[in-house]
Amino acid sequence: MSLIYALRDRYPHLGFDDRPLVASCDDGWLGIMHAFLHDADKAMVPGGTFTLQQVREKMGGLQMHYEIADIAPAARRAIDDAHRQASARSFHVCEICGRRGRLNNFSGLWKVVCTEHADGKLGKGVPFVGPFDVQDSYSPEADPFVAARPTAAEFDAAPIIDGWLVEEQGECGSRPWLYGWFFGKPDIGDGEHGHTSPIVQMDDMVPPRWVRTDNWLYRLGIHYLPAEREIRYWAQKLRRRPLAYGEPPGGSNGIEAMLIFLRSTGRLKSMKIDRMEQAYREEEQDQEISRGG
Structure with a gap:
């Protein structure tokens, strides 16, 4: 198992x-x-x-x-x-x-x-x-x-973080926190990107489904590998609107479409986009190897 x-x-x-x-x-x-x-x-x-x-x-x-x-x-x-x-x-x-x-x-x-x-x-x-x-x-x-572990009722009532990423070196202290798009949190508009307070405990299931921070319990939504997430973050940010719940960050399930969009905006340096694309290709290759492909 x-x-x-x-x-x-x-x-x-x-x-x-x-x-x-x-x-x-x-x-x-x-x-x-x-x-x-x-x-x-x-x-x-x-x-x-x-x-x-x-x-x-x-x-x-x-x-x-x-x-x-x-x-x-x-x-x-x-x-x-x-x-x-x-x-x-x-x-x-x-x-x-x-x-x-x-x-x-x-x-x-x-x-x-x-x-x-x-x-x-x-x-x-x-x-x-x-x-x-x-x-x-x-x-x-x-x-x-x-x-620190949630009850089923606490879990169901908790706000959601989609597209989350663990930041190991948090500015709030030495403990890590999470970045992501928030849904159902009273002080952050739905679909806005932000970060949590430092992590107290995180679910050990694979993939994890919840995290408790100093201030809140959150349900964890979809998770992307770091390079793909960075592309999605910038594509979503340059679309200049909050993320809709259930929509993939960046507005597409296709990385190629998001890379084309990023280049078309002229807001990011080509070198930065090239670096993100290269990191994504390497990430995909590593995943293919781990799957035995």
Whole structure:
């Protein structure tokens, strides 16, 4: 499944067992596993071996099996503590979408889901009240990882950012922010381009569907690779009107048409347009290679 490949890509130097069905849970827990592996990665310095053997759902919660060798006892305790925290978090995060959730009973099947997924393919879930609601002294509201994750209702009410781009060096501080075209945000006109306040937490699903900043929760719309987005940004900007919701930035799905438009305006230097076009061609070539073409 996509989940295990995402883990391998981000942590290539941590060992993964290649047996089939190494991951038997849904992708909504990807963020929990990223956080666990990040902590495991830190604990492994300066050496030793860590092999993730199995990721699964058991009794509604996340369970991971791993082997550790040649590390100090304190590092082993840190990894085991991180695993316990990951398991506790899983009882409050929807296994399907990664939003806030709780344990539900689907005719004998226990699964942690948000309110949206509590009534779907599995039938209608019944919130489960029992020992699995309490994980030692763990409090989800005191855990920023869980507390920042939106509920289904928050997500549905959130404004949208289309054509978004992460700016790693934000002028508001060292934390990154997002640029994009906004829809449904009270202080910005629909279709206007702007940026968010610094990012607090971003969805780990691929592609991500939400981001929480210092001031707002946003739904994330369509995303473009950097070179294509720059062409679309300038084409939209020189059209001198807000972006209409559902319309592709730049007014076209064809890059060639936008490049012709940019050259026709005379507002940008030819060298700048040439640079954007070259970057786009290289971006497309890289994508073709990654697709195996």
